Amino acid sequence: MSRSSPHRRRVTSDQPTVRYWLGIQPDTLRNWVKQARVDAGAEPGLTTDERTRLRELERENRELRRANAILKSASAFFAAELDRPQR
Structure with missing residues (x-):
């Protein structure tokens, strides 16, 4: 999925709402999303x-x-x- 894909833009634009609902810091959600991408094989890492x-x-x-x-x-x-x- 490229950086400019509609799905990525939707996820990025929804992040403030999700953070508000969950009551978490921006870095926390960002780390969760990154780890989910690693787990799915979309990004390198453990x-x-x-x-x-x-x-x-x-x-x-x-x-x-x-x-x-x-x-x-x-x-x-x-x-x-x-x-x-x-x-």
Whole structure:
């Protein structure tokens, strides 16, 4: 759909009305429209599903890094205990 298509002009001209009805800021509606176009394949970018999966993977990565740091600390602690002379 080109920038000058009637559909695009109608959506653009209706945006102030839609924003008023929803009580949202212009950027919010603009972002929703852009994301809908990405999801439909009309614009490049990450789809909503891809963004959700990316957030999940980033969260999992943080948790794994934290668990790894804890295990490294525990390993160093127990290694130091083994190196101490026995009484």
